[in-house]
Every structure is written in C-alpha cells, then in structure tokens.
Amino acid sequence: MNRQRKKFFTWLLSAALIFMLLPAAPVFAETEAFTGAEETSAAVSAPETTEATLLSDQEANQEGVAGTFVLVGDSAHGNGAHTGFVKWLEVPYTAQKGDTVYQVFERALQEGGFTFTAQDSGYGKFIDSVTSPSGVTLASGTNAQYSGWMYYVNNISPMDSADSYVVQDGDRIQFLYVDDFSSDSRIDENYNITMETDLVLPDYSSEWSSFGKNSFNNGVISAQTARTASEASLKWTAGLKAVSDWATNISEPLLVNNQIYIAAGDKLKVLDSAGQIIKEGQLAEKIGFTTRMAYSNGKILVPIEGGAIQALAADTLKTVWISEGVPAGAQGSHQSLTPITCSGGMVYMGTAVADWSSSYEGVFLALDENTGKTVWTYENQQAGYYWSGASVVNNTVIFAGDDGVLTALNAADGAVQAQMDLESGVRGTVAVDQGMAYVASKDGRLHQIELKEDGTFGAHRSVLFAAYSTGTPAAAGGKVFVGGSRADYTGVLAVIDRDSMEVVQTVSADAEVKSAPLVSTGYDGQSFVYYTVNKNPGAVYVLNAGSGKSEALYTPEEALQNYCIASVIGDGAGVLYYTNDSGALFAVEKVPGEESPTAGTESAGETEESPEVSTESAGAGDRESSAEQEFSSEAMGDSPATGDSGVPGGVILSMALACAGLLAAAGTKGRRLKNN
Incomplete structure (x- = not known):
C-alpha cells in the first residue's frame, strides 16, 4: 500500500482530524510556475513586506538554522472548477536550533499579515484555515470535501506533525492548499514526486x-x-x-x-x-x-x-x-x-x-x-x-x-x-x-x-x-x-x-x-x-x-x-x-x-x-x-x-502475527514512484 493511501485510511478513521491526516501527496511543481486567479494584488504583495529574517538578532543564537518558507494558496472556488494556484508568500527564515516547522509557519504568517487557525489533536497540531491579508480564507472543506492544508520539507511530506518536525539548516518548508489529494493537478495518478534537478553534489571522501x-x-x-x-x-x-x-x-x-x-x-x-x-x-x-x-x-x-x-x-x-x-x-x-x-x-x-x-x-x-x-x-x-x-x-x-x-x-x-x-x-x-x-x-x-x-x-x-x-x-x-x-x-x-x-x-x-x-x-x-x-x-x-x-x-x-x-x-x-x-x-x-x-x-x-x-x-x-x-x-x-x-x-x-494481519487487511500494494 502506498504512503498516500495509508494516510488516507487513517483519515477516514477520524473525521475530526480530516485535514491533519490527509494522505501525504507528492510535492507540487516549482512554485514559479503557479499563476494566480483571484488573489493577485494585495495578498501577493505581502512577501515584499517580509523579506527580513523572521527572528531578530537577539533571538537567533549561534546555532541557528536558515532556509526558505513558501505558502501556496488558491482561490476560494468551493465545488466549482479550479482556476489556479497562488504563491501567497515566499520568504527566507532564520530559526533557533530545535524550532519546529509550526514555529516557523506561525512567525512567517504573523509577519506577513496572514491569520490562521490551528487545532490540537492526538497527532499534533494541524492547520485548519489560513486567511490572506486581502481577506481570502482557505479552510478545511472550503474547496470541496477533501480540501485542506498540507506541508512539505524539501519536497517530501513528513510523517510527523508540523509541531513535531524539527527544522534543519537549509530546509525548504512549503505549505500547500489542496482540493483533493487524488485529483490535484500537481499530483498525477502514480503519485509522482518532483525532485531537485539542479543540485550540485559534494565531492566527499x-x-x-x-x-x-x-x-x-x-x-x-x-x-x-x-x-x-x-x-x-x-x-x-x-x-x-x-x-x-x-x-x-x-x-x-x-x-x-x-x-x-x-x-x-x-x-x-x-x-x-x-x-x-x-x-x-x-x-x-x-x-x-x-x-x-x-x-x-x-x-x-x-x-x-x-x-x-x-x-x-x-x-x-x-x-x-x-x-x-x-x-x-x-x-x-x-x-x-x-x-x-x-x-x-x-x-x-x-x-x-x-x-x-x-x-x-x-x-x-x-x-x-x-x-x-x-x-x-x-x-x-x-x-x-x-x-x-x-x-x-x-x-x-x-x-x-x-x-x-x-x-x-x-x-x-x-x-x-x-x-x-x-x-x-x-x-x-x-x-x-x-x-x-x-x-x-x-x-x-x-x-x-x-x-x-x-x-x-x-x-x-x-x-x-x-x-x-x-x-x-x-x-x-x-x-x-x-x-x-x-x-x-x-x-x-x-x-x-x-x-x-x-x-x-x-x-x-x-x-x-x-x-x-x-x-x-x-x-x-x-x-x-x-x-x-x-x-x-x-x-x-x-x-x-x-x-x-x-x-x-x-x-x-x-x-x-x-x-x-x-x-x-x-x-x-x-x-x-x-x-x-x-x-x-x-x-x-x-x-x-x-x-x-x-x-x-x-x-x-x-x-x-x-x-x-x-x-x-x-x-x-x-x-x-x-x-x-x-x-x-x-x-x-x-x-x-x-x-x-x-x-x-x-x-x-x-x-509478526499483528503485522501480517495489518498487511492483509490493508491489501498491500507495491509502491511505484517515478522521477520527473
């Protein structure tokens, strides 16, 4: 059984956690390719106001970590046809060693003029809604039944909740609003993952x-x-x-x-x-x-x-x-x-x-x-x-x-x-x-x-x-x-x-x-x-x-x-x-x-x-x-x-017996991934 469907079955068991436990989808295409539909003026201007690092020099210690934070939204189109994705925010961040993805998310949105709601659960915090500076709100269920927020680190959806995942130096954190994991245009039928293609690899002995x-x-x-x-x-x-x-x-x-x-x-x-x-x-x-x-x-x-x-x-x-x-x-x-x-x-x-x-x-x-x-x-x-x-x-x-x-x-x-x-x-x-x-x-x-x-x-x-x-x-x-x-x-x-x-x-x-x-x-x-x-x-x-x-x-x-x-x-x-x-x-x-x-x-x-x-x-x-x-x-x-x-x-x-029973119940299926 692939990882996306495993998480989806878990989601079905707990409707209250629906958007925290949405199946882990592969990462979306490079954000530069996204074109806006409705949120194109005031909200998109927010990144220009948040180019500074997210922590003051006094807050950041000598063991700090740095990376990039990206927030990709959508129009609030309900059950209607999808029109496009919008990069709401892309800023560099500096965090203290030991900070979590949720802490970076919280500071980035506050400094960018966004508001959000989050809920605690037995699986950790999950993001319920985000509202842009111009007033567009994308919440769990805004765009069809299975829509909601997901996050990625370096193009991979972690198994941990956002308040459990500890940020490492160089991490690219991406929050993405999806209409439906199984039909999102950034995800194909084989759950392909778009990989980094321009990495310069080190010459290590x-x-x-x-x-x-x-x-x-x-x-x-x-x-x-x-x-x-x-x-x-x-x-x-x-x-x-x-x-x-x-x-x-x-x-x-x-x-x-x-x-x-x-x-x-x-x-x-x-x-x-x-x-x-x-x-x-x-x-x-x-x-x-x-x-x-x-x-x-x-x-x-x-x-x-x-x-x-x-x-x-x-x-x-x-x-x-x-x-x-x-x-x-x-x-x-x-x-x-x-x-x-x-x-x-x-x-x-x-x-x-x-x-x-x-x-x-x-x-x-x-x-x-x-x-x-x-x-x-x-x-x-x-x-x-x-x-x-x-x-x-x-x-x-x-x-x-x-x-x-x-x-x-x-x-x-x-x-x-x-x-x-x-x-x-x-x-x-x-x-x-x-x-x-x-x-x-x-x-x-x-x-x-x-x-x-x-x-x-x-x-x-x-x-x-x-x-x-x-x-x-x-x-x-x-x-x-x-x-x-x-x-x-x-x-x-x-x-x-x-x-x-x-x-x-x-x-x-x-x-x-x-x-x-x-x-x-x-x-x-x-x-x-x-x-x-x-x-x-x-x-x-x-x-x-x-x-x-x-x-x-x-x-x-x-x-x-x-x-x-x-x-x-x-x-x-x-x-x-x-x-x-x-x-x-x-x-x-x-x-x-x-x-x-x-x-x-x-x-x-x-x-x-x-x-x-x-x-x-x-x-x-x-x-x-x-x-x-x-x-x-x-x-x-x-x-x-x-x-x-x-x-x-x-x-x-x-x-062994427990694992065998779980695998049999899940109908184990081989994982098929493809490189783009």
Missing part, C-alpha cells in the same frame, strides 16, 4: 561507504584499533531512539566526510566526530528493520519501503531522486533488506517478498546512479534476496539468494554469465578477496568460488563450520572469518584457512553471530577480529587471531544493553562504531594500555578444537557427511524473515 566497506564487501581496515578491553574506551554514545521504541528501525552506519550517516525511522541523520546529531533529512518512507545504505559520488542511498531507493545529497540531505518501487507480488510487498552496492555509476540492490519464515520471490535491481532510473532487473519467481547483497568485480554482479543459487550477471545489461547451486539458501552478502568469492550458506558452510575474468565461475570448495549461518565473511592474512550458530543455538565465530579451506579455530558465543566480522590489520598485519552476538548485553567482542584469545572488548551500560545483529565498522583513527537494539550508536576508541594483546584475558567463549569438516574440489558434492550431523541445519530452522533481531520469541511471534 568516505572511509566506509557501504555495508561491507566497499563494492567487494570485505570488511578489512589497517587502523590500529583497541586490541583488549583495557585498551578500549567509550568515546561517546548517541541515542537514536527510545530504548522501548520497537517501531523505529536503525540502519547500519556509514563513514563519510569525517561524519557518521545513519538512518532512524523516516530520518537520515548526520553525526559529527563528537557524536552530536548535526543534521537530519526526511525520508519518503520509514526504513525496514535491517537497512544497509551506501554512499557514492555525493549521494547517500537509502533503501526504503517497496523495493525503492531514495538518494539524498550528502551535504544538504535534499532528495536527488527516488527510484520506482517494485510492484507487489502475490504474497505481498517487496522488502528492501539487502545491502546497496555501488560501482561504475550503477546502484545494485535485491528485494524479497517474504513472511516470517520464507521468501516467495525477489528482484535484483540495477539503477542509473545519476537518475535513479531502472537499467535492468533480474526476477526470481521462486525465492527472494534477503540480506544477500552483491559484490561487483570484473564488470560482474555476484549474489545469491534464498534458493541457494549463486548468480553472476553482466553489470551493464544484466545478462546471466554464470550460475552455481550451493544447495542451501543464502542470507549473507558475497565478499571478494584475491580473486575468490566467499559466501556462507544457511546450512553452515563457507563456500570459496574462483572468479574468472570473463565473469564465470571456476573451482568451488566448501567447508562446514556451523549448523546455521546468515553471516557475511571477511578475509585477511590468509584466513577467512565468518559467524553462525550451532544446533543448540549457541554461537560460533569460525577461522578458516584460505588455502586449505579447513577450519583452524572456532570461538564459542552465547548466541548466534550474525554480524559481518570487521578485521583490523594495523599491527604488522596481525588480524584482530571484531564481532557482535545476538543476545544481551549487546557488546563488542574481539578475537586476536594470532594468539587465539577472545574477549568482550566493550560492554554497554546496563540501560543500553540489548540484542545485536549489527556489524562493527571502523575509521582510519581506529575508532569502532556499532549499534544494538537499544537504539544507541556507540563509538569505541583505543587508549594506551599496559596489557599485552597476547596476554590471557577473560574469554567471551571458549576456543575449541576444530569440528570435523570437509574440503572438496570443484564439482564434488558439497553436502554434509554423516559425521557432520552435529551441525545439521534442520535443528535450527529458517531465519525469521522479517525480524530476526533478538526480540524474545513470544514478542516476535505476536508482532
């Missing part, structure tokens, strides 16, 4: 530009990070939502321009190096429960509802484009849960139509990075792509999905170049290192596949390391690191020799290791591996691959302890960043310590001898032998399709 660091998805850095708990110190914590708020999802972070970009709910947030939120951008939809963004060429690319991607300018956070969504399948809407991968001016992402335990279909998308237009799609009518992101190498896009088929497509046109059946579903991202692709399958196997220059596959070997895995591997120093779980639901971090494809070490954990390992090689190439465990306390753990010792590196304070499937990322200064389900973003830095990194430490879980494994040549069967039944994936079942985040099982099931 990035240290962590996507889920797996870059288009190879091999999370390795060379910085000197904290090696033991005694070397680790909490630099700062940033709260992104209330701990009790399960409705707001948090994305994985990015490191761009010495800042942290992270999405929460329907906002894209920017934090400085001190952990302060310095900017927010509005998303057209709320993000999914697992969102893995990307940065490329001045744009932050955010997966949003319905298989769509929203591109925002990295400096202003204004929307550059929103891609067309994927039409819903027979089983429901497409979820945008795979990482985004950018390479060669293209953007790649997979989707899945999934319920709590299975996926039914999926699409892998290739978009033009400059326009968001679809270049090609690869459709899978049997299974979806869930957490299973792509690597791009040799002009080839490589990914696998719930059907267990590893696929190589030509990056330019989507032509199939090679496929390989891994004989078990994949819910992890493909990582590439030294000409080899590494991917973990759900039956707990790590696969190593040779990548040929022509985009096809060569030798294939696999090794069993766990009973179950939805992990993404990382390779460094001749070793491959990957997480999973045993049949008894305890966790495993496995260390696998790259050349022999044998498990050389397994580290136990209290619960499944779902995170992609971060490997730091800043100490003479020695590997320190950082990972999380999907259970309280939601700590960061470190494995010294040289000594084989592991320990909890950093444990959050009690109030912020929670489950964790998020991965750890790191910057060039050795600062580590991660989130857990408390909604907090943690920054952990290295401080001088006396303890040797090879000294004995308190273990996060015992290090065990390698389990029995198999190493097979290409073409040989990769299924487990009878001696490997300890790791049988049948004991684990399938990964939950829409919420495997460590919420207690009963809560998860209740939430």
